[in-house]
Amino acid sequence: MPKSSASLLKLLKHSIRIRIKVPQSIKNFTTSAAAGYSNSIPKEKVDCVVIGAGVVGIAIARELAFKGRQVLVLDSASTFGTATSSRNSEVIHAGIYYPPNSLKAVFCVKGREMMYSYCSEHGVPHKQLGKLIVATRDSEIPKLNELLIRGTENGVDGLRMIDNSEARRMEPELQCVKALLSPVSGIVDSHSLMLSLLGEAENMGTIFSYNTTVIGGHLEGNQIHLHIIGSKNLDSWNGGDTLHPELVLVPKFVVNSAGLAAVSLAKRLIGLDHGVIPSTYYARGCYFTLSKTKPPFTHLIYPIPEDGGLGVHVTLDLDGLVKFGPNVEWIGGISDISVFLNRFDYSVCPDKADRFYPEIRKYYPSLKDGSLEPGYAGIRTKLSGPRQMPADFVIQGEEVHRVPGLVNLFGIESPGLTSSMAISQHIASRLFV
Structure with a gap:
């Protein structure tokens, strides 16, 4: 209590x-x-x-x-x-994105192994879905290769590059020119x-x-x-x-x-x-959910990372609900009272969906108008601001x-x-x- x-x-x-x-x-x-x-x-x-x-x-x-x-x-x-x-993607990350020997890389790889073991031993709901990081145009392929090299250096097992035909066999609704498969990525019930x-x-x-x-x-x-x-x-x-x-x-x-x-x-x-x-910076991120329909994907789908985040990606929860997000909205003027008492605006304006559709359709072109519903929002505390290298x-x-x-x-x-x-x-x- x-x-x-x-x-x-x-x-x-x-x-x-x-x-x-x-x-x-x-x-x-x-x-x-x-x-x-x-x-x-x-x-x-x-x-x-x-x-x-x-x-x-x-x-x-x-x-x-x-x-x-x-x-x-x-x-x-x-x-x-x-x-x-309680306001995140609930993803168990593999450890791909972070510079080798950084705390993020070391703790993510070790923490993932510990989390899967803990969840299995204690009956915590989770699922090792696997993830596809996708290049939707040829100019993004070099970045995908960089992620493969970085993830391998970080000790992430099972990473491999696949072409668009193999990606489509795995995910028929997916559009990409190439994808990086991470079989050890997953989801967890964070609560x-x-x-x-x-x-x-x-x-x-x-x-x-x-x-x-x-x-x-x-x-x-x-x-x-x-x-x-x-x-x-x-x-x-x-x-x-x-x-x-x-x-x-x-x-x-x-x-x-x-x-x-x-x-x-x-x-x-x-x-x-x-x-x-x-110094600290705050980024707000919104999620939208897919209205009641059969989930179009069985894996996590991530675009190439963007400034301040990992891009508007696809995650699934353990009930099969499909979520898209988060976007990145830098916010300022944050007072001590706001952070002490978590007084942030967590509402999701339905109009923001207009910015999500074109981002999602880069890899999911069959997304229908009107199919996104407001989900939830979260705030990230960051040590690097807009257009700065991730900290x-x-x-x-x-x-x-x-x-x-x-x-x-x-x-x-x-x-x-x-x-x-x-x-x-x-x-x-x-x-x-």
């Missing part, structure tokens, strides 16, 4: 065996490091805090719990996985995956507290202090006024896995060198920011779902060698 910040205080008292007295009123809190904070605000020591209950945060919490740590997961939403983790990982974490003693926002923090010496507030108390915040925390946590270890809010949160940690915090994941530890026990995860976009278990293993090994 979701827990308010008041429930968090009770939960900490009874489950972590600490004693705190909740004050009748909270005095003004100044975010100045010199001013410190009011003695009337409860301050308690804990072991491990994971900020963010998306798929990566849940996987990290589970891994830390398996290492014997007491783990507290804080999330501003009313339940787990409400942002990027079931998160629920399974979360259940294991809870069974190992991990505590999940929802409706609980980390609004910042400060350093005393090299010890990080996290400022906590109930999410409902942010409803009227204008982004400029001083915030009044209800609790200060002093953890031994902190993993900032806040996803969309990770960079904004890091900037609100007073005493952390802001020079090591990367790698950033997993930032003490060797960079000089704060013991703090790990920041920045830019965990695609293939974050596929990489989640590999990332969690990496984090645990970094914190507890």
Whole structure:
């Protein structure tokens, strides 16, 4: 059940065996490091805090719990996985697109293997469909060859180039001049995956507290202090006024896995060198579904990657629903309150379908007018902006920011779902060698 910040205080008292007295009123809190904070605000020591209950945060919490740590997961939403983790293509990526030896390449390949194994062992719905990356004109073939070379260097098994006739035998509705076949790509029920990982974490003693926002923090010496507030108390915040925390946590270890809010949160940690915090960009992506009809494809179909994404591709869910997307819409002017509380416009305007039809018909010419219906939208946090080279994941530890026990995860976009278990293993090994 979701827990308010008041429930968090009770939960900490009874489950972590600490004693705190909740004050009748909270005095003004100044975010100045010199001013410190009011003695009337409860301050308690804990072991491990994971900020963010998306798929990566849940996987990290589970891994830390398996290492014997007491783990507290804080999330501003009313339940787990409400942002990027539940608004994506649900694809298990092979590891083709990413530069060799990059974190994305390494974690995607390892994470894919771990995910297939985990899903099979724990009954998480998934399917290894295979994927076709298609060149729809001759000028795209060199890029397809580059992807073949890159994927092979990354250790992706089974990749091979096929001509248009073989592609058509596999997918009669497909139009292309050549295609790259990736047999190890697949799909997963992301909600079931998160629920399974979360259940294991809870069974190992991990505590999940929802409706609980980390609004910042400060350093005393090299010890990080996290400022906590109930999410409902942010409803009227204008982004400029001083915030009044209800609790200060002093953890031994902190993993900032806040996803969309990770960079904004890091900037609100007073005493952390802001020079090591990367710029962040936000891209909105919409999905459209195919109206009730027999699915035209049995494989995932991807065009050549585009600026900021992998192109408007075809994915299928485990019920056979066909989805097209996402597109890339760069958005700006994002406030801290928007990212802390996931206040984004997730509506899908039906008129946007007009831009999808010509993109889809490059590889699916039989798509009929009026057959696309609005689906859903998601927001991606990115460390590279329009017309910039794609950035790698950033997993930032003490060797960079000089704060013991703090790990920041920045830019965990695609293939974050596929990489989640590999990332969690990496984090645990970094914190507890």
